[in-house]
Amino acid sequence: MDRAPERPLRIGFVPLTDAAPLVIADALGLFARHGVPVVLSAEAGWAALRDKLAFGALDGAHLLGPLAIALAAGIGGLRRRLTVTAGLARNGNTIVLSPALASAIGGFAAPLDPRRFAEALHARAEEGLPPPTIAVVFPFSSHNYLLRHWLAAGGLDPDHDVRLVVVPPPRVARALADGAIEGFCVGEPWGSHAVATGAGRFALATADIWPDHPEKVLAFAEGLVEQDEASILAVTAAVIEAARWLDDSANRVEAGRILQERVFPELPRSTIVAALEGQVAAAQGAQPQGLRAPLRFLAASRPCPEEAAAWLAAMRRWGHAATADAKAIAPWRPDLWERAASRLSPRPEAGRPTRSPLLNTPLESDA
Incomplete structure (x- = not known):
């Protein structure tokens, strides 16, 4: 050059x-x-x-x-x-789920245990429903590899038990709100934005998988x-x-x-x-959640x-x-x-x- x-x-x-x-x-x-x-x-x-x-x-x-x-x-x-x-x-990354997928898991406090997530997906499969569509920002990304590690820790096969797709970071909150995806792993502030607008529920941060x-x-x-x-x-x-x-x-x-x-x-x-302060913004009326x-x-x-x-x-x-x-x-x-x-x-x-x-x-x- x-x-x-x-x-x-x-x-x-x-x-x-x-x-x-x-x-x-x-x-x-x-x-x-x-x-x-x-x-x-x-x-x-x-x-x-x-x-x-x-x-x-x-x-x-x-x-x-x-x-x-x-x-x-x-x-x-x-x-x-x-x-x-x-x-x-x-x-600085968050994993956010659609309200419907979060509801299927039942009551949970972040960080979501991967085994709880796996149980919900197995129950979903038994009902004949397809794997959920989860977005990452790029195939070669920390988001993809940390999400895969978390899924595997729950006994899931990331290449079969979920459908991983790529969505650019600024578009994930809209894709979740529109129902095009059922969850995502993305850098902030887009996870907070989805939670604050009611499009999604915070499940965990990638720092809960690999701290720092x-x-x-x-x-x-x-x-x-x-x-x-x-x-x-x-x-x-x-x-x-x-x-x-x-x-x-x-x-x-x-x-x-x-x-x-x-x-x-x-x-x-x-x-x-x-x-910037290490929190995930919350829906209106709720308090932001501090990250580990x-x-x-x-x-x-x-x-x-x-x-x-x-x-x-x-x-x-x-x-x-x-x-x-x-x-x-x-x-x-x-x-x-x-x-x-x-x-x-x-x-x-x-x-x-x-x-x-x-x-x-x-x-x-x-x-």
Whole structure:
């Protein structure tokens, strides 16, 4: 990819709360402070963002971690060696069910036990009803693999006992309300939006499956680090600084205002702030529900190859990847994060990787 030094870096994102480090870095002028011009581009969904990043319409992106692995391994018809210089968030996804499906399960408190869900699906099958249609945001996503892990923990086969489909994040609440799907796993604030409007009932968060799991990453197009390393380090430093600002509780109301104005003009500010504060917004008249593991930004910022290996293990488990080759997680570059972080004062501490239930063995940091 050719990039003239004076041309702004084009960075894409999907409208989600965990895109906040990019949006805040732009709003607070942090990209400019670090000497790099950036233009952010909101994308409708992950397929469009992937293609633009792969074919040169974007220089970088807010990206699904497993999607960076899929591109590195050539899974799904495209092979691109991206560069991941930072994580953008931990946690932040919700699993929401339609009122009818929740009613069929009976009274339950979140987090929903997967065995209770399995019992309801077995009873449904005995009545001759088809498997429920559950949406994830992309085949190569944390949402897909964590949801599959939870379903399997209840004794279900995700490829037979449910019908998994892909719906872009901004469309899941409407799809649930219209009856096109009976549940979904999505990043906030779209789960909260569905609950607040009465379209769905909160069942659990993906952090109930893997506490403090990594979410999106900051990824750059193939070859860009070799062509313009200075700009990549500057963007990464600005994003780390924005993550630190976001984790300060004193800034959450202001962060909610910025995100509403720039990303979610159709949503109530209270829904966005709830996600930033580690809560799931509730239907009118009810109180928001606090999450076991809230959305976190700075603790996610150092990209951890050990955690990327957990996504690769899940991809292999479900037949989405045939390789255990280290090249699949080679895009993760904690060395570049270290160099970007060294520009900040005080220098942020690197977060530790967390133990993943998707692996049969502990991460190296647990040894």
